[in-house]
Amino acid sequence: MIRFDHVGKTYPDGTTAVEDFSLTVDSHASVVLVGTSGSGKTTLMRMVNRMVDPTSGRVLIDDEDVAAMDPVKLRRRIGYVMQASGLLPHRTVAENVATVPHLEGVSRRRSRSRALALLEMVGLDHKLGDRYPSQLSGGQQQRVGVARALAADPNILLMDEPFGAVDPIVRAELQKELLRLQSELGKTILFVTHDIDEAFLLGEKVVILKPGGVVAQEGTPSQILADPADDFVETFVGSGRGKRALHLEEVDGRQVVVDESGRPTGVLHAAPESRS
């Protein structure tokens, strides 16, 4: 369980990234922080593994204040996946995945076989283990990033826009893969994105942030869609723009789904899909 307890972050030059933020991420849950740039979402995530120290309030992991923990030890038991995968270009894929186990004193052979198993787990052929990161596609690199984050078998996974730099098709693939992994592993996941669709897809709980780390709304995706707290949320989730304000029209005896500006976006079928 991760708990943000009235945390704030003001930089020495006076800019305030986060004013006063509180949130509880239950164990084995996946929570998505979503907001535009400047909403402080990445800053908040980085407080968990002490890449950023809050200037007020506390962050607790299982009721223990992270400020009292050694940052290096803390980070080794928290998986972190970042946007540009952050792999080491001069090490092979397997060596990249095994970085932390190796530093923790696990033997080379054991950390390597574990690394290869992890590659399989994230959907990569273990033969890729001897390649260099530059020889993989962007999507494959991101998978390696996830494998590396899982290497130390952490309870907590922090994901900072991990799929932001790959094309939409690969992104969809990776999102599906993450859902599958999560159903198998049941980690506590804190995920940051600016993509509301991604947030609704991956988060059991979604937190929509306004600039300064102000919580605009917090809830399950359906709660937020059904009952947006204010105009900001409405605009953000797109219902205000008509993107999600759909209605039905009958055309030639079939139910056609039409968006606000009258463009048809799909056909409505009866629940058990019956096609001739």
Added chain:
Amino acid sequence: MSANTTATQVLFDAPGPRGRRRILLLSVLSVLLILALIGAGLWQFQRNGQLAADKWIPYLRRDYLAFLGKGLAGTLEATAVAAVIAFPFGLVLALGRISRLRALSTVAAVWIEFFRGIPMLLVVYAFLLALPAYGVTFPRFWMLVIPMILVSSATTAEVFRAGIGAVDRGQNEASAAVGLTHGQTMRYVILPQAVRLVLPSLILALVSLLKDSTLGYVVSFNELQFQGKTMVSITRFLVQTYLVVSVIYIVLNFLLTKLAGLLDVRMHRRAAEGSGRR
């Protein structure tokens, strides 16, 4: 290589027929001009009898070759020893300069700027003339090599520092996020990448080190330049000797530069692979 051609294709229009004709004309003219200059030089040599066979044949004699060969060996030895000490020392200086310890970085910065700014000849004089006045003397070899080390380590320190600065900043962050300490990040992540980045520049530093070793004649160390000077005073073949010596230097440095270019191309090919395929 392929990256180069595509870059030129992108940046410049291919010249049309008139442009091509103009380029051809200018090329021919400049080649003619260069040939004329060389010809004038040769004619001058010929007029003064410098091209006479008996002034050149001796350079095929075994004792002449051995004499110059000894100089070549001295040059290579001084360069190699200086490089082997100066390059690691340069790295240490660079690390000192970027250290978080204020005192250490100031000392390193002052040291680097001092030896980078001072002509090497002055440092050689210090070892040849100034220090012996205080009773500190070195063998001839070290009177040449220590100044080479001091000056070269200061310049390579800046090369290393640039290399460290050129490593992607995200690597620092990624390493921290994974849980590497500051020292581990340096050792496992930043330095290996920085050294790869600066390898071509280090080989070019080797070229300037090789040329610096010519100051060996000041301390009478038997390197190539000094051997050439001695040979001139014995044989009086001034033009011939220095031409032969120059050719040797040029060939050596050409090979080194070629090697640097080769490494550079390899690096760029790797980098190009890095920017995503498949």
